[in-house]
Amino acid sequence: MKINIEDYLYRIDSIMNQKSKKDLYVIYVLIICSIVGLSYLTLFDSSKELFDQEHAKVERKQHQLDIDNQYLSVNTLLKVSQLDKDITTLKKQYMMYKDNNEYIKYQIEKISSLFYDEQTWGQYLDSISENAKKYDIRVLNFSNKYATNSTTFGHVLDINIKVDGTYKNTLKFINSLEQSFLVVDLHTLSMKAEDTLYSDLYISVWGIN
Numbered sequence: 001m002k003i004n005i006e007d008y009l010y011r012i013d014s015i016m017n018q019k020s021k022k023d024l025y026v027i028y029v030l031i032i033c034s035i036v037g038l039s040y041l042t043l044f045d046s047s048k049e050l051f052d053q054e055h056a057k058v059e060r061k062q063h064q065l066d067i068d069n070q071y072l073s074v075n076t077l078l079k080v081s082q083l084d085k086d087i088t089t090l091k092k093q094y095m096m097y098k099d100n101n102e103y104i105k106y107q108i109e110k111i112s113s114l115f116y117d118e119q120t121w122g123q124y125l126d127s128i129s130e131n132a133k134k135y136d137i138r139v140l141n142f143s144n145k146y147a148t149n150s151t152t153f154g155h156v157l158d159i160n161i162k163v164d165g166t167y168k169n170t171l172k173f174i175n176s177l178e179q180s181f182l183v184v185d186l187h188t189l190s191m192k193a194e195d196t197l198y199s200d201l202y203i204s205v206w207g208i209n
Contacts, residue, residue, distance in 0.1 A: 121157055124182055124205060128161065131176040137165040140198075147204070157205035164196045174201070182206060 125144060132139050141162035147155045163173065170191075178184050183206035190200040 120182065121205065124180055124184075125159075127180070128159075128177065131173055132163065135165070135169040135173045135176070137163045137169055137173045139163050155204055155206055159201075159203040159205060161201045161203070162199070163201070164198045167197050170197050170199055174199075177201070177203060 128142070129139070131137075139161065141160065144157055144159045147158050163170070165173065174186065174189070178186055185204040185206070186201060187204055188200075188202035192198045192200075
């Protein structure tokens with residue numbers, strides 16, 4: 001059974017006609033208050049939500065501001081400026097060390113070609129005999145062997161030379177042994193004077209210039 005809206009309006013109109021003016025005023029006031037109350041509740045809910053959102057934003061901003069103020073109280077502008085300078089200096093040092101490391105790596109990679117140049121070692125051995133003749137030094141014993149101590153980087157030859165000669169010529173001969181394009185380490189020297197000066201020399205030769 002369908003009820004027409006006009007029927008509702010007719011019934012309401014009939015009821016209202018039976019009411020006194022005082023009752024009608026009361027009804028009108030209640031209706032208006034209900035409408036205003038519903039509108040207020042709707043607006044209040046919406047306003048409260050917006051208020052909560054803005055309040056949360058303000059609290060976050062205040063928290064960040066407190067952190068910034070605390071940082072500035074410990075780190076003055078002068079100190080911050082100094083820290084920036086220190087960071088710039090460290091960056092420059094880092095680049096310098098990086099370049100140096102690359103250069104060292106390049107040089108180390110070149111060592112292998114020098115380290116195994118047996119022709120260079122042979123030339124040094126020949127120079128010992130040549131300098132002995134040059135400074136009138138008599139070679140009593142001359143031996144050399146490959147180094148067996150693998151813990152010493154670059155160390156390739158051990159040489160032992162026993163010679164005799166005058167004091168001045170012996171010093172010149174020893175000096176010539178060290179004046180080499182190779183790395184030479186005269187690590188043991190023993191001298192004994194009788195009719196002439198006898199010298200016992202122990203030399204380590206590196207395979208690099």
